[in-house]
Amino acid sequence: MxxxxxxxxxxxxxxxxxxxxxxxxxxxxxxxxxxxxxxxxxxxxxxxxxxxxxxxxxxxxxxxxxxxxxxxxxxxxxxxxxxxxxxxxxxxxxxxxxxxxxxxxxxxxxxxxxxxxxxxxxxxxxxxxxxxxxxxxxxxxxxxxxxxxxxxxxxxxxxxxxxxxxxxxxHLGVSEFYVKKGGKLTFxxxxxxxEQVKVRPRTVGIVEEDGVFMNNYVLMKPVYSVQSYPTVYLNGENGVATFNSVLVAPPGSYINSGSRIVLNAPHTRGEIISRTITTGGTIVAPGHIVGNAVPARGHLECKGLILEDGVIHAIPELEGSVTGVELSHEAAVGKIAQEEIEYLMARGLDEDEATSTIVRGFLNMDVSGLPDELQQMIEKTIEESGEEMF
Structure with a gap:
């Protein structure tokens, strides 16, 4: 790393x-x-x-x-x-x-x-x-x-x-989450x-049978450094965990932020989805799913855009310990396709407007089951931050 x-x-x-x-x-x-x-x-x-x-x-x-x-x-x-x-x-x-x-x-x-x-x-x-x-x-x-x-x-x-x-x-923070049988937590x-703030959270969650843990993380403002790697253990049958993150690193920011899901019981499911953008800063995005039981499924997706010279280091990691576990990942780091910009410009947008529209769509965090109020708040944050970028 x-x-x-x-x-x-x-x-x-x-x-x-x-x-x-x-x-x-x-x-x-x-x-x-x-x-x-x-x-x-x-x-x-x-x-x-x-x-x-x-x-x-x-x-x-x-x-x-x-x-x-x-x-x-x-x-x-x-x-x-x-x-x-x-x-x-x-x-x-x-x-x-x-x-x-x-x-x-x-x-x-x-x-x-x-x-x-x-x-x-x-x-x-x-x-x-x-x-x-x-x-x-x-x-x-x-x-x-x-x-x-x-x-x-x-x-x-x-x-x-x-x-x-x-x-x-x-900021130093310890957070412990306990989701009991049949409980659901959206966090x-x-x-x-x-610009000079250092952030060091340490987070662990434990989910019991039929429990659901949904974590959404939005960081779009300057920060000196973040080191975050929350871990959730699905210890009960039919447990579900989802991590969704939107990270933007302007010049001077160093963000080491990922997540880990451990599938410890049958019929558990885990998903990690990360959207990252650098406009000059550094993002390290580790993701780790561990399959210790069957049947169990996990998927990890990390996509990044480099808008200005910066670094995105995606680290997808899958670890299976039993026969029959199903784990998958996809990761991509790149730039905005020129044909997408040209498509929008042909419909009346200038280049900055076209780029901003694409970025907002890329960062969209449309999470199934998220309360309308939370979804609107996230969309507003993305909209305002997109305007600041351009």
Missing amino acids: RRDDREQVDINTYTFEGPDTGGITDLRHMSDEDKQQLLMSGVDVSEEGRSGTYLHVNQSQVHCSSCQPGVEVLDIKQALEKYDGLPDYYFQAVDKNKDEYTQAVAEKLHGGYFIRTEKGAKILDPVQSCLFIKGENVGQNVHNIIVVEEDSELHIITGCAVSHGVQNAL TMVHNWG
């Missing part, structure tokens, strides 16, 4: 101590600039059409609410106290000694969200959360836990962002970082 100096982070150069930022009862009272940054991360400060909201600023939680029955939203510290340390979930999927970043989160926990559904609850309105950084050289440690109980359904929009003008910061991440 391609390595880069930007993957190295000196944690000691960041400030992990700071004053309590205080609570915010009504998010609409935030500054216009902060509200815009949150909106670009998928968070609506009006909280309309939301079943809950969690906002964490720097090293402390500032807003936490749940407004629909059947779903509980707490700060992780509150949850640890309320549920005697969450012995079934806290650092049970992620190894706290995995690396220096997980150790830092374990040793100095600032906060994070705990979200859990009740058994059988169908939470139609999404829960929204944002991990927000205000101030230069701020270091943030968060631990998130999501529990989708049996036969329940949950949608989450989670955004990560820095306030306007902030360039340099460090959509929209990141809105800064």
Whole structure:
């Protein structure tokens, strides 16, 4: 795998101590600039059409609410106290000694969200959360836990962002997902970082029988470096996992972001779909599907466009350990076909308009089963980012 100096982070150069930022009862009272940054991360400060909201600023939680029955939203510290340390979930999927970043989160926990559904609850309105950084050289440690109980359904929009003008910061995050028998989790991440921000999430999900985990990841703004490789284990029969990602790397950005699905039970299915564009930055896109049971099927698809000189390093990896497992992949990195541009220009578009139209179509994340609101939010982000590219 391609390595880069930007993957190295000196944690000691960041400030992990700071004053309590205080609570915010009504998010609409935030500054216009902060509200815009949150909106670009998928968070609506009006909280309309939301079943809950969690906002964490720097090293402390500032807003936490749940407004629909059947779903509980707490700060992780509150949850640890309320549920005697969450012995079934806290650092049970992620190894706290995995690396220096997980150790830092374990040793100095600032906060994070705990979200859990009740058994059988169908939470139609999404829960929204944002991990927000205000101030230069701020270091943030968060631990998130999501529990989708049996036969329940949950949608989450989670955004990560820095306030306007902030360039340099460090975000460290541990996330653990537990989807119980017959549960369904749709988890959509929209990141809105800064040009010198380093991001090191460590994520593991465990899916039981008949469980469904759908992960959507959108990163279209400048960032110094990201190192992300979430893994989901399908441990129960008929479990399903899907990763969909849209990544754009402008000049100066280094993004090492992929995903891994482990098919550990019969009749499980996994799919990884990645769309990447470089306009001068570097993208490393690993994808790994492991088949340990039969019958089981997995498919990996990675497609990239180089619009300006940059690097896209696609790394599709399939690993089968039993006879009869079905795994496939397709990967392609290239440029926009000239005939496609000429086709649209012949119908009245200029070259930039034609190119922008093709790019938006390439990045389209039309995911089956995604709530209309989430789909519209992703499409809006792609539209606005496409306009900025051209």
